[in-house]
Amino acid sequence: MRCLVLGAGAVGGYVGGRLAEAGAEVTFLVRPARAAALAARGLRLRSPFGDADLPVRTVTAEALGPGHDLVLLACKAYDLDAAIAALRPAVDGRTAILPVLNGLSHLAALDAAFGRAAVLGGLAKIQARLDEEGVVHHLNDWRWLGFGERDAADSPRLRAIAAAFAPCRGLVAEAVPDIAQRMWEKLVHLGTAALGTVLMRAPVGAIVRAGGAPFLHALLDRHATLAARQGHPMPEAFLAEYRALFSDPASAYATSMLRDIEAGRRSEGEHVLGFLREALAAAGMETGWHDLALLHVRAQEQRRAG
Template sequence: MVGAGATGGAFGSLLHEDGRDVTYLVRTHRAERLRREGLRFVSPSGDRTHQVQVLTTGEAAEAFDLVIVTVKASALPTAIEDVRPYVGRDTVILPVLNGMAHMDRLEEAFPGQTVGGLAKIVATLDEGTVRQMTELTTLTVGPWTAAALPTAVTDALRVPGIDLTVSDDVAGAMWEKWVFIAAGGVVTCLFRGPVGATIEAGGLPRILEAISELEAVADAAGHPVSASGHAQSVTLLTQPGSAFTTSLYRDLIAGNPTEAEHILGDLARRARLLGVPTPLLDLTLIQVRSDAIQRWNAEAALPTG
């Protein structure tokens, strides 16, 4: 398990609890804490702490059968190099990042060994504790290249607490999730607030336009959003009084590194290649990039002594 944050910690705990042999590849400070205190996992089903196996970059270990990548997009290039010594000829790589750009990077690094995947979970890392807020814990996997998905992979992932789906069109499922996350990012980052406040300010027509323009990109790419996927986006992003925001927005407001280029920038790039206009997405990128430039300039101006 590459990363022991909200996603990696939650799924890793559920796999561990059903007897799977799980090892976390993490940074030194995280490894020290996990070795000292264990991994605490709080979910609707209970509060427990597990003693877990951890690795840090450079420590010796044999190749793993399955590597699940759960880091944020900004950490992916480093994670690829960190995990490389533990990837053997038969190792399967399962990333559960948002967007699609990571698939190209992983397939380039480990040709023919990457499978498609996406996770849905509402969880956070709180002072080292993994907290899952709802019972939603789904994992969708499927073959990415012509090779079939190894049965051993699905057998390993089929444990209590994880709602596992094996899809013949995992790329379509990944696109559908990507479009929803991107639409949420446009709505919350462009208008700088939760859905309810944007609607109260008269933004409902713009929200619907954002959903429509991003779904048009998926359609042009050959992965049209399903009727149920569209209904989910409309329901969640047009609810009056809703406090819904996105992690992209929360990171932006907090001044943390964001996945904006991975989620929004890559989608805008593909839209240009496909000839699909995305005015609201483009405005959002200007907003987010301008914010990043200002923060970088402010940091560069600080005294170094």
């Protein structure tokens, strides 16, 4: 299988690196400076499941062409338009696009650019970071990648992708028959955690210790109701798991959205919280908390821009 990975950052670098380590033909689409660094030092992975220093193929935008079976897209949602423009020369009739972005809003943009049939559903549960020297650090035992057809339970290309990922160490990659349900489950969880931690500017445990568990539970229930109205009811076991998570006074859980805001970086607030706010409004549901969280995100963007 010929796989193109957009960038060699934290998640893309880790997943693409493990795929290359397992013997797949992987090429990383990178900027010239990153291409030079990878040529000199290789792709360096540091993980509880084994380190790796890998020679990897790279390509820059001006040399990119078609012929790829799979494109792995793991950029931030606010970089999606630039990613679509960069990938156009690589996508032909044989190419499957696997996006593992947060939220759901990216699907419409990818469908419009490449056609719905080309775009798989996908999600990743991997915590990783890229350090100043270009080393990818896998931080814990989260190592799950899920993918699936949005209009079918199975397909030959899903089986081929699963077979390519099967030998990967430090990565559990699964073709799932209900990817839309899984993506909504992630959005219900992520939307609750992101809105709560961003609006309160604190991790989950601090919010709980301040008496905020009922607030987090009400957010979770609202998002679960929204998902159910979209045809994706949340299983009781899922809700029980996240009610426990959002009741833990010792939890240090904070979202990447909060970390980005506190570091003065761009955040995915518009793409996650904005999507939820619009979906709630369209369903005739209360949006007050989401309006406040979006105002907070937008005010921080104004501050960052200034």
